[in-house]
Amino acid sequence: MNRQALTSLSPVFNPTDQPAESLLRVRDLTARYRLEDQEFTALDRVSFDIAPGEIVGVLGESGCGKTTTALSLLRLLPDTARVTCGSVRFRGRDLLSLDESQLREVRGAEIAIIFQDSGVLNPVMRVGTLVSEVLRAHQECSARQAREEVEAFFAAIGLGESARIYEAYPHQLSGGQCQRIAIAQALICKPRLVIADEPTASLDANTASDILGFVKRLKESSDTSFLFISHDPATLATIADRILVMYAGQIVEDGPLDEVYSRPLHPYTQALLQCAPQPMATKFSARGKRMLPCIPGNPPDPLEELRGCSFSDRCADRMKVCDSQKPGQIETSVCRSVRCLKYEDR
Amino acid sequence: MFPASQPLLEVQGLCKTYTQGRWWQRQFQVNALENVNLILKVGGTLALVGESGSGKTTLAMCLVGLEEPDSGDIRFQGMSLLDPRRKERAAVHAEMQLIFQASAGALSPRMSAAEIIEEPLRIRGLCGRKERGERVLEAMEQVGLPTSWKNRRPHQMSGGQRQRLAIARALALRPKLLLLDEALTGLDLSIQGQITNLLLDLQTRHGLSYLYISHNLELVAHIADEIAVIHQGRIVEQANPYELFSHPRHPRSQALIASVTASRSALAAHGGT
Amino acid sequence: MRYLGHRLVQSLFLLLGVSVLSFIFVDLAPGSFFDEMRLNPQISSETVAKLRKQYGMDQPLPVRYMRWLKSTLKGELGFSFAYDAPVAPLLRSRARNTLLLTGSATLLGWLIALPLGILSAEKRKGWVDRTGTITTSVMLATPDLLLALGLLLFAARTRWLPVGGMSALDSGGQGVWQQTRSTAVHLVGPVVVLVLGSLPILMRHTRAAMIEALDSPYVRAARAHGVRRWRILFRHALPAAINPLVTLFGLSLGSLLSASLLIEVVMSWPGLGPLLLEAILARDLYVVIGAVMFASLFLVCGTLLGDLLLFVADPRIRTDELV
Numbered sequence: 001m002n003r004q005a006l007t008s009l010s011p012v013f014n015p016t017d018q019p020a021e022s023l024l025r026v027r028d029l030t031a032r033y034r035l036e037d038q039e040f041t042a043l044d045r046v047s048f049d050i051a052p053g054e055i056v057g058v059l060g061e062s063g064c065g066k067t068t069t070a071l072s073l074l075r076l077l078p079d080t081a082r083v084t085c086g087s088v089r090f091r092g093r094d095l096l097s098l099d100e101s102q103l104r105e106v107r108g109a110e111i112a113i114i115f116q117d118s119g120v121l122n123p124v125m126r127v128g129t130l131v132s133e134v135l136r137a138h139q140e141c142s143a144r145q146a147r148e149e150v151e152a153f154f155a156a157i158g159l160g161e162s163a164r165i166y167e168a169y170p171h172q173l174s175g176g177q178c179q180r181i182a183i184a185q186a187l188i189c190k191p192r193l194v195i196a197d198e199p200t201a202s203l204d205a206n207t208a209s210d211i212l213g214f215v216k217r218l219k220e221s222s223d224t225s226f227l228f229i230s231h232d233p234a235t236l237a238t239i240a241d242r243i244l245v246m247y248a249g250q251i252v253e254d255g256p257l258d259e260v261y262s263r264p265l266h267p268y269t270q271a272l273l274q275c276a277p278q279p280m281a282t283k284f285s286a287r288g289k290r291m292l293p294c295i296p297g298n299p300p301d302p303l304e305e306l307r308g309c310s311f312s313d314r315c316a317d318r319m320k321v322c323d324s325q326k327p328g329q330i331e332t333s334v335c336r337s338v339r340c341l342k343y344e345d346r
Numbered sequence: 347m348f349p350a351s352q353p354l355l356e357v358q359g360l361c362k363t364y365t366q367g368r369w370w371q372r373q374f375q376v377n378a379l380e381n382v383n384l385i386l387k388v389g390g391t392l393a394l395v396g397e398s399g400s401g402k403t404t405l406a407m408c409l410v411g412l413e414e415p416d417s418g419d420i421r422f423q424g425m426s427l428l429d430p431r432r433k434e435r436a437a438v439h440a441e442m443q444l445i446f447q448a449s450a451g452a453l454s455p456r457m458s459a460a461e462i463i464e465e466p467l468r469i470r471g472l473c474g475r476k477e478r479g480e481r482v483l484e485a486m487e488q489v490g491l492p493t494s495w496k497n498r499r500p501h502q503m504s505g506g507q508r509q510r511l512a513i514a515r516a517l518a519l520r521p522k523l524l525l526l527d528e529a530l531t532g533l534d535l536s537i538q539g540q541i542t543n544l545l546l547d548l549q550t551r552h553g554l555s556y557l558y559i560s561h562n563l564e565l566v567a568h569i570a571d572e573i574a575v576i577h578q579g580r581i582v583e584q585a586n587p588y589e590l591f592s593h594p595r596h597p598r599s600q601a602l603i604a605s606v607t608a609s610r611s612a613l614a615a616h617g618g619t
Numbered sequence: 620m621r622y623l624g625h626r627l628v629q630s631l632f633l634l635l636g637v638s639v640l641s642f643i644f645v646d647l648a649p650g651s652f653f654d655e656m657r658l659n660p661q662i663s664s665e666t667v668a669k670l671r672k673q674y675g676m677d678q679p680l681p682v683r684y685m686r687w688l689k690s691t692l693k694g695e696l697g698f699s700f701a702y703d704a705p706v707a708p709l710l711r712s713r714a715r716n717t718l719l720l721t722g723s724a725t726l727l728g729w730l731i732a733l734p735l736g737i738l739s740a741e742k743r744k745g746w747v748d749r750t751g752t753i754t755t756s757v758m759l760a761t762p763d764l765l766l767a768l769g770l771l772l773f774a775a776r777t778r779w780l781p782v783g784g785m786s787a788l789d790s791g792g793q794g795v796w797q798q799t800r801s802t803a804v805h806l807v808g809p810v811v812v813l814v815l816g817s818l819p820i821l822m823r824h825t826r827a828a829m830i831e832a833l834d835s836p837y838v839r840a841a842r843a844h845g846v847r848r849w850r851i852l853f854r855h856a857l858p859a860a861i862n863p864l865v866t867l868f869g870l871s872l873g874s875l876l877s878a879s880l881l882i883e884v885v886m887s888w889p890g891l892g893p894l895l896l897e898a899i900l901a902r903d904l905y906v907v908i909g910a911v912m913f914a915s916l917f918l919v920c921g922t923l924l925g926d927l928l929l930f931v932a933d934p935r936i937r938t939d940e941l942v
Contacts, residue, residue: 059533062505076843110847120840124858124934133854134844169481169934175398185844201532204397205605231534237612247541261616274612275535291546292568294539 017289022089023087023225024073025048029086031065031072033302040302042081044249047329050193055219055226057240057257059233059272063299065249066229067116074107087293090193109138112186116198120182121170127181128166135154135188153184157214176207183211187218195227200235212238233276237261242335245269246302248310253327253338265338267315271295309341317342352424354555355386356524357411360418362579378404379415379578385522389549391556393570395563395602401579402559406527409557410444422523443516445509447528452512453500459486463515470519476552485514489544508535517548517619526558530565530607542569544587561614565608567591575599621748626926630919637915638691641908642684651676652700652902670834674700675793687905688887697905698910701898706909709893714913716785717883721875724813729868732818736825740833741852751826755819765886774808781805809886813879817871823866828860835859861932869925873918899908 024036032042043065050056058066071077071180072340073088073095095103121130130151132146141149151162157180159165170178179199186194194216200208214291216239230236236243237255244259245253245268253266264270274293300306309315312322319341327341362379378401386392396402407413409420411427420427422438424575440515453462464484469475473481486493489510500508517523526545528536546569547555560566567574567587574584575598583596594600653671655798656662671677675686687697695705702709739748783806786798832838833856841851876891883892891910898906930936 062534074843076839104845104847106845107843113840113841113843115836115840119836121835122841122855122859124861124932125855133846133850137844137846137850171935182840185840205563205602209608234610234613235533237616258616261613263520268618272536275539276610292539292542294543295536298506337356 014153019194021052022049023052023054023091025089026229027087029069029072029088030084031068031077031081032084033068033081035080035303037205038303041248042302043072045086046246046249046251048244048251048254049223049298050224050227052192053219053223054242055215055228055240056238056247057237057243058227058229058233059243059269060229060233061299062134063248063302064246066246066247067165067197068228070113070197070229073195074111074113075103076107076113079207088221105138107265109189110191111193111195112189112191114182114186114196114199116201121178123170126167126169127173128168131181131184131188131250134185138189144162150184153188154180155220157184158210159184174251176203176210179203179207183214192223192226193225193227195229197220197229198231201230201232208235209238215239230312233261233273240280245272249302250310250339252311252339253337259336265332265336265343266311266340267317267342268311271314271316354388354390354423355384356419356421357382357384357405358407358419358421359383360405360408360415360420362401362408362413362616375521376491377579379408380423382418382573382576382579382581384581384584386555386557387571388522389464389553389555390571391549391558391569392542393558393560393573394576395560395566395573396576397576397602400576401472402576403527404563404579405576406444406525406557409525410442411439416546421557434469440466440472440519441521442525443519443521444525444527445512445516445529447531452507453515455499455501458497458499459491459503461509462500462511466515466519472519481518484487485518488517488548489514504537505533506541508540509533509537513541513544521554522553522582523557526556528560529558531560531562538565545569562603562609575602623927626923628842630923633919634912634915637689638908638912642680642687645904645907646680648902650902658890674698681927685908687908693769696909699898699903699906701901701906704812704873706737709894709906710909710913712900713889713891713894714889717876717879717892719802720806720883720888720890721879724817724879725871725875728814728821729871731814732821733825736822737852738856740826740829742831748806748826751822755822758815759819761815762805763816763881764885765811766815767809767882769861770808770812771886772913780808785889804886809879809882809888812882812886817878819937821871822868824863825860828863829856832856832860833935858932862929865929865932866925869922869928871921872924873921874885875921876914 004018006061022278027047029043029046030041032039033042046069048056058069059136060066072083075095077083083096095106098106123128128150132150135141135146135149135303147166151166154162154165159177159180165177200211203211212235215226219226228240240257243255243257244251245266247268253260253264253269260269261273264273275295295314300310308325312318315322322341326342327339328342329339330343331337331339332343356447358384360379363374364378382405384392394402394405403412408415422442425438427435427438462480463485464478467478467481483493491507491510491514500511503511530541533541547554549556558566570587572584572586573590574581575596576582577598583590583594584598590599591603594603631743657667671878675683690697694707696707696710699706719762735747735751739751742748771782774782781804786801804933805844838855841855879890880892880895882888884896895907895910
């Protein structure tokens with residue numbers, strides 16, 4: 001994969017865009033799900049910014065709201081969910097106030113999602129068609145032009161034998177190849193923001209590192225921003241510029257990658273980073289088995305209304321006030337914030 | 347009483363070939379397992395690591411009797427599992443339990459937790475109703491599930507809790523060997539730690555042996571006494587974790603370890619402990 | 620290709636089996652064609668015996684079966700006592716009428732059910748869906764017979780439609796166009812009844828299959844990529860939903876000869892239905908067996924066609940090897 005090919009994948013840079021302007025500004029995004037006759041809050045006042053060319057990693061475990069955040073940005077939530085308040089400003093426009101046809105133009109062309117599900121490729125359609133139709137949905141071009149462009153793209157992302165793969169069906173491809181097709185679908189229109197929801201979770205180590213390498217090179221050679229969601233700190237360590245840590249529907253910590261990983265402020269972040277399996281060989285003794293660090297307990301049941309901090313029952317630094325007061329977002333320095341009562345009076 | 351010095355499980359020269367292709371297409375053979383040899387001692391943990399398609403799941407299926415190998419032998423406590431006499435095989439299989447990865451799929455959504463744990467006991471007719479109830483509560487306590495959750499259904503639990511339920515079901519029969527086929531993959535990191543510690547604890551308390559199958563090398567390194575690397579149906583290297591990580595000999599093991607260390611060192615470089 | 624060969628051989632055996640069974644069953648049924656003649660004092664018993672011998676009815680069962688088989692291979696399918704003619708031509712003309720009826724009804728039924736099913740799946744709880752659910756429930760609960768009688772009553776009262784039959788009484792000397800028009804007008808009644816009878820099932824199946832496809836991850840992903848609504852509906856969801864519908868279509872084809880028998884009798888449509896009924900009542904053996912064989916043949920062909928269509932429609936069944 002060469003640099004030239006990568007540059008061809010980047011969006012056209014418009015000189016009138018101010019570089020300092022955030023590409024995406026999310027403020028107080030709140031979403032609620034309806035389960036039978038009860039409602040619960042899946043996202044609680046989520047706020048963050050993404051600058052052009054930045055990779056923001058969202059770190060969190062199952063049920064913390066990371067996928068809900070991704071879906072809310074493009075209003076792809078299922079019927080049982082709705083965004084109750086907040087704003088999502090993308091290049092100056094509020095996405096939550098657009099109508100369906102305007103939104104359709106944004107989806108895929110300016111903001112694209114790479115899903116985690118292995119079933120995102122329609123099993124009765126050829127993969128080449130799946131990618132070229134995304135192109136043709138947003139641009140005027142003939143079938144043949146689309147096909148040529150798609151095959152060139154396949155070659156650029158490392159899918160050899162583009163012509164054969166174009167004609168193949170998803171069940172004829174391996175997991176790694178399918179994931180690359182999903183990536184191709186997202187990137188073919190050169191969107192400015194790509195939301196990647198655990199794209200490497202189900203892949204083995206080699207394929208995963210290939211894909212992460214590709215994302216990194218893409219970011220370096222163009223202005224594409226990423227919102228990269230993962231439950232694995234190591235995956236994000238290779239590519240993210242900033243980290244958002246999510247727990248129980250809230251962003252509990254926000255800051256540059258180096259700082260969050262080397263000096264985590266929130267107890268959850270500290271505990272989570274400890275859980276990542278240790279680098280090998282140096283820490284191993286020849287005698288073997290050892291207990292792994294873990295966070296005792298379970299994430300809170302979303303249907304239960306909590307009066308205090310949602311992490312308090314599992315927190316190692318729990319204070320008395322944590323049970324009765326909800327922490328607000330506190331800015332500890334220019335680009336860092338944390339949602340924890342420990343830092344309240346500083 | 348089975349002597350602890352003898353291996354609990356011995357796999358000798360196991361071979362299994364599949365034929366691929368529908369019957370109106372040209373057929374070709376796939377060697378899923380080729381001359382696999384493994385030994386598992388009482389109270390020990392053997393990890394089988396390989397990429398997808400390397401034959402790990404085929405081996406697990408052969409061990410529990412869901413598939414018939416073409417040749418070779420599997421001996422559990424000295425007795426061959428491939429014995430055609432069904433009654434003996436059934437008794438032996440009770441001592442060997444399998445836990446799958448996607449436990450949500452392995453647990454019936456129509457049954458409550460207690461019913462799920464009780465089911466194998468009921469099917470095998472091992473004990474009366476009262477004793478079954480006691481064993482259910484015992485199993486739930488062992489895995490750390492509150493006994494008040496007896497009547498909860500799997501979909502009302504989180505992934506980690508479901509996996510505990512699957513382990514409780516396996517433990518109800520008081521087996522000697524647990525086969526874990528990617529049982530921790532897909533769980534959150536913090537929960538992986540919880541379940542791993544649970545498994546280690548159960549091993550110390552009850553003398554359980556584990557055969558852990560996974561593609562995730564670093565996870566098994568914490569709980570295994572021996573790691574066997576499998577590639578395209580063959581065991582290419584077998585060693586204890588320390589040796590394997592410091593001096594891997596086969597190119598496949600080296601490749602696996604390389605990708606693990608790459609991601610971990612990235613984490614370390616950014617200050618993750 | 621080998622698959623096709625297998626299925627054809629299977630079907631042949633099936634048809635042979637059906638013929639043997641129907642032979643045995645019809646024979647086991649009490650009474651014979653000649654019973655009525657015997658009751659008639661004017662016909663002497665010797666005449667009856669002679670007739671019986673002539674038609675080979677005094678032979679044992681296996682011999683009669685072999686003779687029938689030979690006649691079938693010649694293309695005659697046995698001999699009708701009542702009509703005094705070979706069975707095959709009789710069946711052919713009647714079958715044509717039946718096929719005209721059921722063919723139009725099946726076509727119309729699918730043409731209405733598919734779009735309705737798709738629309739109600741797409742906008743669940745919308746007005747199409749709600750009215751559709753209510754009407755289909757009502758239609759499912761109403762027996763075909765009631766619908767047929769209701770329609771006849773309606774036709775008699777309003778005179779907008781003919782009350783049964785396939786052609787007007789005075790249509791003998793008319794030109795082709797007139798005859799076609801007349802037939803078409805007569806078709807309306809029975810077709811409406813058949814369509815109303817089959818529509819609920821087709822629509823519900825379509826709706827269910829489409830809902831499953833529309834809820835799938837790949838349709839959600841297509842929406843996320845900004846693919847237009849119609850394309851998602853017809854290019855993504857429908858092909859993925861088509862599996863159960865193709866099988867259903869095969870069954871529709873298979874029941875082309877048998878679905879309308881009752882309606883034909885009630886509405887006096889000169890198809891296989893009335894013929895079969897007469898033949899059963901008169902114990903006209905070979906007509907009954909012939910009709911049964913015809914219907915079985917259609918069923919077998921229909922399901923085979925359904926399976927072949929499935930093979931064509933679903934690439935997962937068709938292709939297997941990894942690229």
